[in-house]
Amino acid sequence: MIRLYDGAGVSLDAPQTPVQPLAERACWIDLLHPTPEEETQVEALIGVEVPSRDELHDIEPSSRLYIENGAVYLTASVVWKADSDFAEIADIGFVLAGGRLVTIRYAEPKAFTMFAANAHRELAHRELAGAGGHDVMTRLIEAMIDRSAEVLEHRSRRIDALSTEVFSRGAVANPEAVTRDLEATLTVIASHQRTIAKVRESLMSLARIASFLQTLPEIMGDKTLKQRCRSMAGDVQSLSEHADFISENIIFLLDASLGLISVQQNQVMKVLSVAAMVFLPPTFIGTVYGMNFQNMPELSQPWAYPIALAVMATSALGPYLWFKRKGWF
Structure with missing residues (x-):
């Protein structure tokens, strides 16, 4: 053109x-x-x-x-x-x-x-x-x-x-x-x-x-x-x-x-880290009592299961409250 x-x-x-x-x-x-x-x-x-x-x-x-x-x-x-x-x-x-x-x-x-x-x-x-x-x-x-x-x-x-x-x-x-x-x-x-x-x-x-x-x-x-x-x-x-x-x-x-x-992304990783720390103690307790040993006297007690659940809940609640107090989430 x-x-x-x-x-x-x-x-x-x-x-x-x-x-x-x-x-x-x-x-x-x-x-x-x-x-x-x-x-x-x-x-x-x-x-x-x-x-x-x-x-x-x-x-x-x-x-x-x-x-x-x-x-x-x-x-x-x-x-x-x-x-x-x-x-x-x-x-x-x-x-x-x-x-x-x-x-x-x-x-x-x-x-x-x-x-x-x-x-x-x-x-x-x-x-x-x-x-x-x-x-x-x-x-x-x-x-x-x-x-x-x-x-x-x-x-x-x-x-x-x-x-x-x-x-x-x-x-x-x-x-x-x-x-x-x-x-x-x-x-x-x-x-x-x-x-x-x-x-x-x-x-x-x-x-x-x-x-x-x-x-x-x-x-x-x-x-x-x-x-x-x-x-x-x-x-x-x-x-x-x-x-x-x-x-x-x-x-x-x-x-x-x-x-x-x-x-x-660090915030997301922080939440995941807190979640891991919260569930780590209950997981440890559950793992201990999930072992197949015959000589574990407390397993035969009628109060053993609810007490184990209570200890697991307490172990999870403790880290949660501590991290919350620190302001991590």
Whole structure:
């Protein structure tokens, strides 16, 4: 799919056939799951090749940020599906050539949708001549950073609520129910940690792109774009520190949950230990009188059985009262 936008952020009509050329006034060309025919159309307009899907997955730094044939090639790892429990990283390619920006993506991060919806307001006040694609590029990176901040804030609130919920479960009287709930909470904590890790990976990638953009002549020669790139680098640094702080909270919450599970399991073991101690003396007495010795005079007495039962009950009641006095249960 090809989506076209002019320098003012207004959506243009996409070609109806693969042989139809793209609009010359297109400033941002967004390729979503492009076909080979669509890639050929874009290459005919910008005069350089666009990276393939396999090339976007290359993790070598030299293959992610480079200049070739006068065109700037960048690959960013962007978090998406961040609102679900299974956040993922998508590799998105950027090509700056001929004053245009081409984005190649095989995922739909929310930042792109939000930026495309507001592009006409973001870009309308700028005169986009030769540096039009660079202006769109920096604003798009800003949108990704803003989206990362939104994800971190949302996850931070959810983690705070989960923390309150975890520590309030200690007052529940049923240890088994508490343990089951805490074990289910571990899955939720893992989901939060996965999302934060993906956001941190995305921020690292955006930081590298922001630093690389500042070395481009088109950026260095434009005071507004240069200042924007510096601001983006500062924002990424602040968000990375915030992500580290959230990760530390998640680790603390994980340790606390495991500790509470251990406490609840120890409570169960304590009850079992008390029960064993309570029934140990009666069991010993019953075992003694269950031995098959002929010379046990008290067995022939009529009062032997009730007295044995009374002694067994007393031996069981004694440890019970002692443990209760100690507050073990």
